[in-house]
Amino acid sequence: MASLSVTLNLLRPCSIAPKPSPSLRFCDVRNSASSYCSTSRRLALFHLGSALPQSQILGAKASQLLRGEGKPIDAAPIADLAQAGAAIAQEDALEWVKNDKRRMLHVVYRVGDLDKTIKFYTECLGMKLLRKRDIPEEQYSNAFLGYGPEDSNFTVELTYNYGVDKYDIGTGFGHFGIAVEDVAKTVELIKAKGGKVTREPGPANGGSTIIALIEDPDGYPFELLEKWPTPEPFSQVMLRVGDLDRAINFYTKAFGMELLRTRDNPEYKYTVAMLGYGTEDNSPVLELTYNYGITDYDKGNGYAQIAIGTDDVYKSAEAVRLSGGKIILEPGPLPGINTKITACLDPDGWKSVFVDNIDFLKELE
Numbered sequence: 001m002a003s004l005s006v007t008l009n010l011l012r013p014c015s016i017a018p019k020p021s022p023s024l025r026f027c028d029v030r031n032s033a034s035s036y037c038s039t040s041r042r043l044a045l046f047h048l049g050s051a052l053p054q055s056q057i058l059g060a061k062a063s064q065l066l067r068g069e070g071k072p073i074d075a076a077p078i079a080d081l082a083q084a085g086a087a088i089a090q091e092d093a094l095e096w097v098k099n100d101k102r103r104m105l106h107v108v109y110r111v112g113d114l115d116k117t118i119k120f121y122t123e124c125l126g127m128k129l130l131r132k133r134d135i136p137e138e139q140y141s142n143a144f145l146g147y148g149p150e151d152s153n154f155t156v157e158l159t160y161n162y163g164v165d166k167y168d169i170g171t172g173f174g175h176f177g178i179a180v181e182d183v184a185k186t187v188e189l190i191k192a193k194g195g196k197v198t199r200e201p202g203p204a205n206g207g208s209t210i211i212a213l214i215e216d217p218d219g220y221p222f223e224l225l226e227k228w229p230t231p232e233p234f235s236q237v238m239l240r241v242g243d244l245d246r247a248i249n250f251y252t253k254a255f256g257m258e259l260l261r262t263r264d265n266p267e268y269k270y271t272v273a274m275l276g277y278g279t280e281d282n283s284p285v286l287e288l289t290y291n292y293g294i295t296d297y298d299k300g301n302g303y304a305q306i307a308i309g310t311d312d313v314y315k316s317a318e319a320v321r322l323s324g325g326k327i328i329l330e331p332g333p334l335p336g337i338n339t340k341i342t343a344c345l346d347p348d349g350w351k352s353v354f355v356d357n358i359d360f361l362k363e364l365e
Contacts, residue, residue: 170300
């Protein structure tokens with residue numbers, strides 16, 4: 001059976017490839033969503049409330065007014081009723097999100113030497129190589145790594161595009177967080193393997209948790225956190241945003257994440273917010289950082305997206321729209337494998353992909 005990871009890589013930007021290739025023409029979904037979606041497949045957009053009778057949405061009297069029964073129709077009340085119906089539909093969509101069975105599946109980013117990165121992650125960070133595949137017709141390879149099976153753990157999806165050995169990480173991406181038993185011992189191992197340490201082990205600024213900062217072979221920053229034991233060592237993805245309140249509102253409403261905590265650090269002029277689908281000790285979290293006075297960041301072309309499981313990609317897309325996000329790949333089954341997905345951008349332009357839960361498990365078989 002074809003792998004979901006193969007098709008999801010159709011969404012990856014490859015703007016610095018050494019030469020044009022027809023097989024990579026759909027890599028930047030923001031520029032090519034319309035052409036990608038024109039392939040021969042049927043997409044059904046789900047609009048909450050649209051299948052309900054008017055009498056249920058607006059009430060019996062409102063339905064009579066809309067049909068013109070009795071007195072002449074007054075345009076102002078009808079407009080008010082339409083707004084009320086839209087408000088009900090929005091409330092239903094956002095309420096559904098709260099009960100959706102969601103979890104963070106994996107995070108996708110691009111590397112210049114796949115084997116070198118796999119070696120670093122397995123030997124220095126203790127990850128396991130879960131699966132690997134080469135797709136020569138599409139000019140890329142990918143590998144999944146993590147600390148447990150993909151059906152229950154948050155994992156890394158590494159993508160190597162043929163001929164591209166370097167990517168721009170940009171200023172918007174922050175770091176990945178990895179929980180380890182002993183930060184100092186892990187740092188010594190990384191040094192012995194030739195890894196780069198950018199912050200020696202010590203207490204976090206304004207806290208007591210022992211941390212260290214390192215970089216992988218491509219320069220992606222990792223924060224090592226001394227907290228053990230934990231069922232989910234791959235614990236954080238940190239992204240920088242230009243408006244923290246706006247970002248929190250979006251991820252709690254559209255993504256159904258819970259705001260776990262916020263922390264303001266005026267000495268270093270930044271504020272962070274932790275959001276997720278469980279506690280920080282037991283599940284991965286999205287760490288959003290606002291640096292005082294900075295509203296825009298360069299996102300580069302290395303980091304790609306987070307994939308999130310959902311019971312319904314159509315409803316998920318509707319909730320994103322209602323919350324101020326942008327759909328860049330309409331919800332529906334992917335050609336060839338019928339896995340249903342939808343892709344979106346948050347208000348800061350960070351990309352995420354929602355994947356149907358049942359379809360995802362089938363892809364892992």
